[in-house]
Amino acid sequence: MKHNAFLRIKEFFTSRPKTAFAAVAVFIVYPFLVSDYYIDVTFYFGIYALLGLSLNIVLGEVGLFDLGHACFYAIGAYTTAILNTRFGIPVLALLPVSAVAAALFAYIVCSPIIHLRGDYLCIVTIGMGEIVRLALINNPFNLTGGPNGVFGIDFPSLGGAIVIDSSIEYYFLIWIVVVLSILGLGKLQDSRIGRAWNCIREDQTAAEASGIDVRFYKLLAFMLGAALAGVGGNIYASKLMCVSPESFTFWESCLMFCIVLIGGMGSIPGVLIGAAFISLFPEIFRPFAMYRMLVFGAVMILMMMFRPGGFWPRKRGAVSFDPLLEVRGRDD
């Protein structure tokens, strides 16, 4: 019975136009029906969805274990915070700047470590995340404000033309960015670049021998992932109006990692499910705050046991059983 319902939901979501229409309708109407609290919860869902999508490029598509992804998020947030408070550049204009800054940082930091495989890369990325956080605490050149961070970031605006200053507007800002990212990444998945990324994940040596420039595509994934995380950092910084190193701890990287693993590596709907779980779960379990981590851990363990591929793993190809039947039918 339950399984049936699950299948029906899945069927509904796989018929594209209906899904798109339903999703858009719900997301437009939703914020006008609920209180600011729920709008904010959904805003953070959006932030985590964006971060999940950004890590999904590196971890899900290319299979690179990146446990320091929060540092790109931090670079984006601090770029916005510093340039906005010091030079008064509007936050929305800093959106692409944050993306480029994070991507550039990723290029510089990842270039020398990109050849590392598996756990080795994982450990280096943990170090990368921690070094960035500690550097922010140490207040280099009096820029980052040390442990207190940077205060007084403006509302997102574009020189007075567009000003985003209410929860509903933030909600639309983040979800428009998320939807655009999903559209772009969906197109990428189904292109030679997406295939090249997947080939590297499956077998790096074979990918190289099939003519794929492994180093280039790994770096591209890191840079694109960092750029998206930087965009997330920009919106996050303006929402909170301040940034501090506490927001970019190792724990944040772990959460992003969980989002991708829960949803299913390389699966965009999976990332949304993972992000929903990570962001809504603490809110739902607020009354039992003490047991939150316990339940969270248990869910992760159960998931690894019963659905190791994630809740919504990426489906490949069109059909899996028909071809076999076809062969039998033709009897050759």
Added chain:
Amino acid sequence: MTENSRNTKGKVVLQTQGLTKVFGGLTAVSKFDFQIHQGEICSLIGPNGAGKTTVFNVVTGIYKPEYGEVFFMGKNITGKKTHEIVSYGIARTFQNIRLFPDMTCLENIKAGQHCRSSAGLWASIFRTPHQRKEERHIQEIAESRIRQIDLWNFRDEPAKNIAYGSQRRLEIARALATEPALLILDEPSSGLNPRETQDLMKFLKNLIAEDDLTILLIEHDMNVVMGVSDWVIVMDDGRKIAEGPPLQIYNDPLVIEAYLGKDDEIQEPDRDEQVRGNG
């Protein structure tokens, strides 16, 4: 069937000069020279540890040689990166099949077309006309290749699910999708049963006939070597000890010594019969 002198009508496709590869104190390949001509099936044989795979890996750019040079179509490709060498037109397969297991058979072949296409990040996201045309072309090539290896019905099946023999063919099809001038096969018959091996030999001969291709083989199965090769190169201990047409190599005392040791009394009747049956 085979002539005693090499048919050198075709131009030289691959050539090495004084190729030497050292691992620590061990010289795996030492001053190795060879040539392959257009349209040939050339086999590289030798006992285990003779350095055959090392030669492959140097040619395909996985290792860099200490001395010597590799020329492909007259161009020096020594020390180039593997993916660059693929784009020049050398494709390879692996001894232990290396497919992309969770990707579909069709996607596996499409991967081979990567180096022949150029759409970048923006073109892929915004689906420019050029990108769409290119994708259609990739799709067509992949479909024709998958028909060629009789796996059309399995095109949407993950590569890990198909039979071992089919996986071998899929790997060759992926290599062919890179549009190579030279195809390097590392023990293509290992793990195949005699019937599959026969099919493979037929397949290789068809390839030479249909595509404008040259093939270099590493092979242990003497049946295959004697059956399909135009030219055989024998390696032992990192050096070339003999080369010539298959029959001549088969009777070469130096080769027999390398394989069986100095004592001529040891014989392998099994192999003897197989070759006679074929020749």
